[in-house]
Amino acid sequence: MGMVHETTCNHCDLQFELAVGGSMLAEMFHCHQCDEATAVERDRLRDAHAEHANAIDATQCDKTRDSSIDSSMAQQQRAELAAAPGGFDERLQQLAGLCPCGGQFGLYAQPRCPACKSTNLSLGDVTMCFD
Ligand SMILES: [Zn+2]
Ligand SMILES: [Zn+2]
Numbered sequence: 366m367g368m369v370h371e372t373t374c375n376h377c378d379l380q381f382e383l384a385v386g387g388s389m390l391a392e393m394f395h396c397h398q399c400d401e402a403t404a405v406e407r408d409r410l411r412d413a414h415a416e417h418a419n420a421i422d423a424t425q426c427d428k429t430r431d432s433s434i435d436s437s438m439a440q441q442q443r444a445e446l447a448a449a450p451g452g453f454d455e456r457l458q459q460l461a462g463l464c465p466c467g468g469q470f471g472l473y474a475q476p477r478c479p480a481c482k483s484t485n486l487s488l489g490d491v492t493m494c495f496d
Contacts, residue, residue, distance in 0.1 A: 376483035
């Protein structure tokens with residue numbers, strides 16, 4: 366469930382409403398560079414995730430075949446694969462597209478003040494809930 370908070374920017378004192386969290390159908394992606402946000406449907410996220418998990422499993426099968434690989438190494442490899450070009454982060458960015466400002470959307474990017482682009486925000490009262 367998502368919530369709209371009465372939000373205050375700690376940098377320029379602007380008050381605005383900020384939607385936090387996703388809905389049942391979509392997850393909000395924030396731009397890394399500005400205050401734009403875009404919604405990506407959860408179905409598409411799930412597909413990208415499944416596709417990526419398959420790709421990792423395939424890679425790992427290859428590795429385990431020729432040598433023993435301990436689980437911590439495998440975990441590290443997973444993280445590297447997720448961040449690598451063509452990895453999960455990049456898939457997410459393809460799903461979300463590019464922001465009009467030229468920045469990239471990220472699921473874990475911080476929301477920003479629409480005026481000064483600061484991420485130093487105070488969330489206040491919830492003014493609305495949505496799902
Ligand atoms: Zn942007
Ligand atoms: Zn501000």
